[in-house]
Each structure stands twice: as C-alpha cells, then as structure tokens.
Amino acid sequence: MTGATALRDPASFGPVDLDESALESWAAEVGRAAIRAGRFVCLSGPLGAGKSTFVRAACRAAGVEGAIPSPTFTLVNRHRTTSGEIIWHADLYRLESPELLVDVGWPELVDSDAAVFVEWAERAEDWLPADRWEVRLDFADRPNERRVEIRASGAGEPPPAPTVDPC
DSSP states (O other): OEEOOOOSOTTEEEEEEEEHHHHHHHHHHHHHHHHHHTOEEEEEOSTTSSHHHHHHHHHHHHTBOSOOOOOTTTSEEEEEBTTSOEEEEEEOTTOSOGGGGGGGTHHHHHHOSSEEEEETGGGGGGGSOSSEEEEEEEEOSSTTEEEEEEEEESSSOOOOOOOOOOO
C-alpha cells in the first residue's frame, strides 16, 4: 500500500492506494459495517476500477453465499446473507435517465433498512439519499493497486477507513 495519509475528518478518508488484497479486506469491513448499520453505499469510478469486485467482497463478508453477479442488465439484485439479512446491489451503468429509477423500485431501496450498494451511483443524481457512504475507486500508478477514498454524507456512523501500511 502506498499513498496519502488519512484526512482529519472522521467522516472521510483518502485518497490512498491499496493492492487487491487490501482492497478486498477493506471492502469486507465496509460490507460488515453496512449490513450492521443498514447503510447506503455509493460507488463511483471509471469502468474496470473495481466497483463490482468491491461489492462482491462486501457481500461475501456479510454472509452472502453463491454467485454475486453484477446487475448490469437487471439494474438491481437482491442477496440474502446466511443469517437472513438482505443486501441490495444496484448497477446504474445502463440507466438512461434518473426518472427510470422508479421502474426498478428505487424508492424502496432508499427507504430500506437493508444495506444497499450502488455502482455508478452518480447516475441517480438527486435521487440519492442524504445519508450515505461514498466510495471512489480509481486506477493508481501501479497496475495492481487502486486509489480509494470514502466519505460519509448526512447522519450516521462514519465509514470504516482502510488500514494503511506506512511502509
């Protein structure tokens, strides 16, 4: 791991570069925290930056077994953990207009007490809830690393920050 140090604001962290293993470990932490707190997690970043990988690691850590495909064509998938909690996974890459969110049950996701992970969340524009964690994934200088940032918006507990190796 390389990169920047933590910001002083406990509601935000980054940017910091994480290798694949560290990224998956951090995503697992975020997944466990999101299910515990029923958080809405918005993921943004370029194509191939690791948004789907992040959600899969978060879902696995929260107790989802079996396939966790990206809902690229269905827009929203529902997963159940081994202990019965629901995790919603949305991928808005193919969303043509935010107004179409009503057709995929978006109001229910926003009002849900379940953990919700949304790839390409910026496409929802003003339809995002005020209380959310925002995760930004981007390419880093090294090909096996990703630059990550997280921040909380609105009320609720702060998001887990990735563990950074000072070396």
